Amino acid sequence: KQEVTQIPAALSVPEGENLVLNCSFTDSAIYNLQWFRQDPGKGLTSLLLIQSSQREQTSGRLNASLDKSSGRSTLYIAASQPGDSATYLCAVRGSGGGADGLTFGKGTHLIIQP
């Protein structure tokens, strides 16, 4: 059974810092990995999707990497801003015959201090 773990559970940093969020998964048989942000009381916004054959994806100040063999992904946020404050979720889509939906981690609650 796939399990996704995100570390740290919470993070508070001053504005302007570069930071890294970590995600690990137990079963490397995946189609892809997706990073989302969730604002309080809101839905999920897709940030980046990395296919299993890819190593990284970039969008603006965000860069996500994937090491499928070791079951790890990182989300790098450059020059953080107060508007980046949210919960960041990592999710994998399994290819090993399990459930067809995404398996989510519990998220990293990020606070960027002005």
Add this chain to the structure above:
Amino acid sequence: NAGVMQNPRHLVRRRGQEARLRCSPMKGHSHVYWYRQLPEEGLKFMVYLQKENIIDESGMPKERFSAEFPKEGPSILRIQQVVRGDSAAYFCASSPRTHTDTQYFGPGTRLTVL
């Protein structure tokens, strides 16, 4: 292109009543997924549907819960005889194809059972 739409956004039911949650996928998307987010827990996959077919319902509770995605109209998640433990945020996502595609999430329906 409108995003994934869910209604109602908030739903209050008394124990024993029925709850119907609706999801209209993005235009051109034929794959719909339902997820549940219980308080203080991560998102959990419930069911994956294509038009008129349930593809994977491995995450759906065996009793009281059902889902459909008819040829015409929105996808419906139906919860019969609701109990307090059903109180949660229910999210719908859609994708144009499957497996390798980004899932786009709706704003969610927050169900409160009194």
